[in-house]
Amino acid sequence: MNTVAPPSTGTGELWSAEEFTARLRAVPAERYHDRHPFNVRMHEGALSRAELRRWITNRFHYQRHIPVKDALILAKFDDPALRRSWLRRIQDHDGLVEGEGGIERWLRLGEAAGIDRERLTSGAEVLPGVTLAVDGYVNFCRLRPPLEAVASSLTELAAPTIMRTRIDAFERHYRWIDADGLTYFRNRIGQGGRDSQEALALVLEWADTRRGQEAAVAALRFKCDVLWSLLDAVDRAGEST
Numbered sequence: 001m002n003t004v005a006p007p008s009t010g011t012g013e014l015w016s017a018e019e020f021t022a023r024l025r026a027v028p029a030e031r032y033h034d035r036h037p038f039n040v041r042m043h044e045g046a047l048s049r050a051e052l053r054r055w056i057t058n059r060f061h062y063q064r065h066i067p068v069k070d071a072l073i074l075a076k077f078d079d080p081a082l083r084r085s086w087l088r089r090i091q092d093h094d095g096l097v098e099g100e101g102g103i104e105r106w107l108r109l110g111e112a113a114g115i116d117r118e119r120l121t122s123g124a125e126v127l128p129g130v131t132l133a134v135d136g137y138v139n140f141c142r143l144r145p146p147l148e149a150v151a152s153s154l155t156e157l158a159a160p161t162i163m164r165t166r167i168d169a170f171e172r173h174y175r176w177i178d179a180d181g182l183t184y185f186r187n188r189i190g191q192g193g194r195d196s197q198e199a200l201a202l203v204l205e206w207a208d209t210r211r212g213q214e215a216a217v218a219a220l221r222f223k224c225d226v227l228w229s230l231l232d233a234v235d236r237a238g239e240s241t
């Protein structure tokens with residue numbers, strides 16, 4: 001996390017599709033939040049119940065804003081097929097009817113960990129740094145062009161792997177959480193894989209200048225920083241309790 005982005009000149013030649021793809025994939029490979037000390041401790045089984053509950057509570061703030069940022073991205077598209085396709089992401093989180101969808105599954109994860117849904121939905125325990133990180137992501141998607149907004153979702157290239165690692169860690173080390181609570185993570189393996197392939201194809205198609213390619217890589221770095229900052233806040237909150 002100490003690397004500094006080189007200044008973007010945007011003046012070089014267009015990277016080939018292979019090189020551009022490799023540069024995009026290199027970003028989460030280097031700075032995805034699976035390397036964050038908090039996630040490392042989670043995967044090793046070293047988190048206390050209070051820490052895990054703090055993570056679930058604060059990550060809920062991220063989860064509930066994903067469909068909001070996807071609605072902001074959707075509003076930028078003028079193509080019906082593209083809107084239809086992107087709409088699926090909102091439906092994945094919100095469900096088609098009450099009681100379904102990713103947000104509901106995250107609430108059930110909370111219940112499995114002993115946090116009732118009123119406590120999660122109240123947002124009362126969301127840390128200031130988490131609010132800022134999530135606002136940063138939502139506003140990035142609100143303000144940036146479609147290429148960058150879509151590219152920022154490409155952290156999901158790495159998400160299926162972290163989901164598998166997390167399920168394994170929960171089943172092994174945090175057995176006090178009922179296994180049914182892990183359904184959110186199980187569902188995201190397929191959804192995240194599909195969403196990231198869709199987003200990658202769009203970014204490859206739309207980035208038709210070197211400047212655009214560099215902007216897409218920078219968007220993905222920014223998103224890695226969002227996820228990293230969120231975990232920093234969750235990690236540091238423990239120092240004062």
Ligand SMILES: O=C(O)c1cc(C(=O)O)c2c(n1)C(=O)C(=O)c1cc(C(=O)O)[nH]c1-2
Pocket residue numbers: 066152153154155156158159162188227
């Ligand atoms: O738990 C995780 O590590 C993790 C990471 C990410 C990600 O890489 O952005 C997402 C999710 N989960 C997730 O559940 C999710 O729905 C999601 C949507 C997006 C996005 O940027 O559109 N990222 C992620």
